[in-house]
Amino acid sequence: xxxxxxxxxxxxxxxxxxxxxxxxxxxxxxxxxxxxxxxxxxxxxxxxxxxxxxxxxxxxxxxxxxxxxxxxxxxxxxxxxxxxxxxxxxxxxxxxxxxxxxxxxxxxxxxxxxxxxxxxxxxxxxxxxxxxxxxxxxxxxxxxxxxxxxxxxxxxxxxxxxxxxxxxxxxxxxxxxxxxxxxxxxxxxxxxxxxxxxxxxxxxxxxxxxxxxxxxxxxxxxxxxxxxxxxxxxxxxxxxxxxxxxxxxxxxxxxxxxxxxxxxxxxxxxxxxxxxxxxxxxxxxxxxxxxxxxxxxxx
Numbered sequence: 001x002x003x004x005x006x007x008x009x010x011x012x013x014x015x016x017x018x019x020x021x022x023x024x025x026x027x028x029x030x031x032x033x034x035x036x037x038x039x040x041x042x043x044x045x046x047x048x049x050x051x052x053x054x055x056x057x058x059x060x061x062x063x064x065x066x067x068x069x070x071x072x073x074x075x076x077x078x079x080x081x082x083x084x085x086x087x088x089x090x091x092x093x094x095x096x097x098x099x100x101x102x103x104x105x106x107x108x109x110x111x112x113x114x115x116x117x118x119x120x121x122x123x124x125x126x127x128x129x130x131x132x133x134x135x136x137x138x139x140x141x142x143x144x145x146x147x148x149x150x151x152x153x154x155x156x157x158x159x160x161x162x163x164x165x166x167x168x169x170x171x172x173x174x175x176x177x178x179x180x181x182x183x184x185x186x187x188x189x190x191x192x193x194x195x196x197x198x199x200x201x202x203x204x205x206x207x208x209x210x211x212x213x214x215x216x217x218x219x220x221x222x223x224x225x226x227x228x229x230x231x232x233x234x235x236x237x238x239x240x241x242x243x244x245x246x247x248x249x250x251x252x253x254x255x256x257x258x259x260x261x262x263x264x265x266x267x268x269x270x271x272x273x274x275x276x277x278x279x280x281x282x283x284x285x286x287x288x289x290x291x292x293x294x295x296x297x298x299x
Contacts (some may be wrong), residue, residue, distance in 0.1 A: 018047050019294060020063040022053045022091075031070045032188045033281050038254045040291035046298070065298050068098065070185040071275045073088040075144050078102055092297050093273050100248075101273035104142045104174055105143055110268060113187070113243055116261065117268040123163050123173045130163070132156045133172040139163055143170040145275075152178055181260025185292060187269060191286070192254040192295035195245060197237060199283035202227035203257075210232050226282040233258050233266045238267060245284050253278060254294045 004163055023030055030037070030050055037049040051058050053071045060066060066088050074081035082102070085095035092099075100106055104120075111117045120131075122142060130137065136154035139162040144150070151164070152157035159175070166173040187203040204223030229237070237256050244251060255276040260265035280286040 002108060016227065017045060017047055018063050018065075019048050019298070020051045020058075020060065020066045020219070021048055022049055022068045024067055024073040025052045025054070026073060027070045028052070031277070033279060035204045036067055036280055036287035037041070037069075037290060041294065042288040043288070044291055045293050046291070046295060050126055051272070053081065060088045064090060065294060067294050068093065068275050073146050074151060074275070075141070075148075075276050078143055090297075092294065096273045097251065098250050100144060101271065104140070104144075104270065106271065107174075107268075108244070110240070110271065115240055115268060116265065118179065118259065118261070121175045123167070123175060126164060126167055126237065130156055130159050130175060132159055133177055135180055137242075138176045138178050139166070141166050142174050142176050151192075177262075179259055179261065181264060186223075188227055188233050188258050188266070190229060190233065190256045190258065191283075192237065192241050192251075192256065193278075193286075193289045195241060195250050195298060197234065197287055198289050199279070200229040200233070201225065201279045201282050209224050224279060224282065230266070236266045236268065240271060244273070252297050253290060 002217070021030065021034070021037065028050065029035070038050070041048045048065070052076075053074075054067070057065045068091065071081065082099050085091055085098050088095070091098075100150065105122055107117050107120045108122070111119070132155070136152055137159050138146075138150060138152050139159055140150040151162055153162060158164065189201050189203055191200065193200045202225050236258055241254065241257050244254060248253065251273060253273075253276070255270075255272040256268060257270045257272065257280060258266040261271045278286070279292065280290065
């Protein structure tokens with residue numbers, strides 16, 4: 001529900017002034033990219049507290065809103081993370097959305113809806129064959145962040161071994177064709193705030209030519225810069241945003257990552273609605289736009 005007092009820029013008119021920014025124990029002061037958010041909220045008359053999502057002493061009922069941001073340690077404890085989200089009375093994005101977006105099997109639903117996505121095969125049991133084309137395949141865990149435990153393989157035996165490793169850990173695997181256009185253009189991340197396109201960034205290739213990306217802290221180093229998206233990329237982003245709004249209602253924030261498909265047209269690689277980096281530092285005014293998007297959800 002849209003808060004009319006927030007929309008009218010009347011901070012605190014509902015008596016709502018406290019927002020918790022949910023993070024994880026490894027980032028007690030927020031990721032540097034998100035550190036502009038508390039001052040932007042303060043400018044709207046909203047006090048922000050930074051709280052680890054699994055802090056046993058946290059009183060989530062004391063906050064008028066909980067914004068999920070740097071909760072990047074959830075993959076190994078997804079069930080606990082989602083159970084926490086369902087207990088929090090006022091959380092964005094909503095717990096239903098967090099459950100949907102933290103398992104990349106959502107790509108099947110997007111593809112079934114006729115949206116352009118990277119064709120993905122999900123493997124949940126051992127056995128079967130993998131089709132490894134001349135450019136190789138990318139194998140990832142269906143639940144994961146920051147390219148950790150993802151890898152590119154040109155050799156079918158190596159790809160099968162990677163899938164087997166994930167399955168042995170109880171983690172469904174996803175297999176995608178490697179798209180050469182990624183090496184040339186990288187990824188374009190479209191950041192959508194309150195249902196409206198805000199800004200975009202370019203992300204350089206994350207995977208080595210061959211091999212698996214192993215854990216490096218909470219996330220992998222990224223090569224990020226501001227980008228002006230193409231008209232085709234924006235069109236894909238608008239289609240996905242419209243579908244998400246119909247599916248879940250208006251969302252405070254979303255990040256839609258697109259890459260060049262086999263024919264060069266943009267396709268969706270990921271649709272991040274839980275705790276995505278929103279690259280606020282790359283666009284003037286982005287922290288303020290996010291603060292308003294959160295304020296609109298407060299009452």
